Amino acid sequence: MTWAWFDESLGEGYRLGLEIVETIYEEVSEHQRLSIHQSTHFGRVLALDGIVQTTEGDEFIYHEMLAHLPLLAHGEAREVCIIGGGDGGMLREVLKHPVARATMVEIDPHVVELCRTHMPSLSDGAFDDPRADLIIGDGARYVAETDRRFDLLIIDSTDPVGPGEVLFSAAFYRDCRRCLAPGGILVTQNGVPMLQPAELTTSYRRLSAIFADVTCYLAPVPTYFGGFMAFGWASDDPTKRHVGEDRVAERFAAANLATRYYRPALHNAAFALPGYVADLLN
Numbered sequence: 001m002t003w004a005w006f007d008e009s010l011g012e013g014y015r016l017g018l019e020i021v022e023t024i025y026e027e028v029s030e031h032q033r034l035s036i037h038q039s040t041h042f043g044r045v046l047a048l049d050g051i052v053q054t055t056e057g058d059e060f061i062y063h064e065m066l067a068h069l070p071l072l073a074h075g076e077a078r079e080v081c082i083i084g085g086g087d088g089g090m091l092r093e094v095l096k097h098p099v100a101r102a103t104m105v106e107i108d109p110h111v112v113e114l115c116r117t118h119m120p121s122l123s124d125g126a127f128d129d130p131r132a133d134l135i136i137g138d139g140a141r142y143v144a145e146t147d148r149r150f151d152l153l154i155i156d157s158t159d160p161v162g163p164g165e166v167l168f169s170a171a172f173y174r175d176c177r178r179c180l181a182p183g184g185i186l187v188t189q190n191g192v193p194m195l196q197p198a199e200l201t202t203s204y205r206r207l208s209a210i211f212a213d214v215t216c217y218l219a220p221v222p223t224y225f226g227g228f229m230a231f232g233w234a235s236d237d238p239t240k241r242h243v244g245e246d247r248v249a250e251r252f253a254a255a256n257l258a259t260r261y262y263r264p265a266l267h268n269a270a271f272a273l274p275g276y277v278a279d280l281l282n
């Protein structure tokens, strides 16, 4: 039996291949090309414009690190806003905390519908949680206009091509700062620095001009090929980045989280940057 291959070409000179047994769904929406495939190794795979966004097999690493790490660093976040995140995985992780509300602003309703239907373990009922506030709309416009203030903003975006591009602009980051409450934290997805160094350096430069404390932290996500994935970190409160491991462990225990990647010992370790990444930030 010969299976098909899903090939992702994110850049020149390399590609990611996932063996697939079936293409579950394919569509071109108003915003992008969406597809869901059944892979042999990573379960179902969501791709947008041909780029893997998430797989059932390794999504936990990305979603846990962009949700639990900043939430436990903050310690008392009540209002959380996710920009993007249509698959619902980030919402699911955020709602494991005692937040008052998790607002998610996703531009493409098709991503939400498709993932709820074909990859239900991602949201795992999160959209039905009374604290979930789903807004279908433009995230950049939302942070520019809302009167609400958030303790944590999570930018769960695609790479800066297509609808995601504006979510890497200086104007967007300024608007994010505007709608953060005192002590608030912004985290972003910033690509794989080995292969997409500009995605990290551009954001880092822009964020550094706006926030008092800016860095990135790392986790390896196998289906984001190329080694570590970088997550941007920006806050005006530098203490949020330096919470001791004991404190983090206490908060982790109190939150009673069953995590498969995140652990208190990994929390501060994720900010330790290998030379090639640290050099990009210099």
Ligand code: AG3
Binding pocket: 010, 051, 052, 053, 054, 085, 086, 087, 088, 089, 090, 156, 157, 158, 159, 189, 191, 192, 196, 223, 224, 225
């Ligand atoms: N968004 C991040 C996709 C990054 C793909 N880029 C890459 N492979 N370098 C994921 C959305 C999951 N909720």
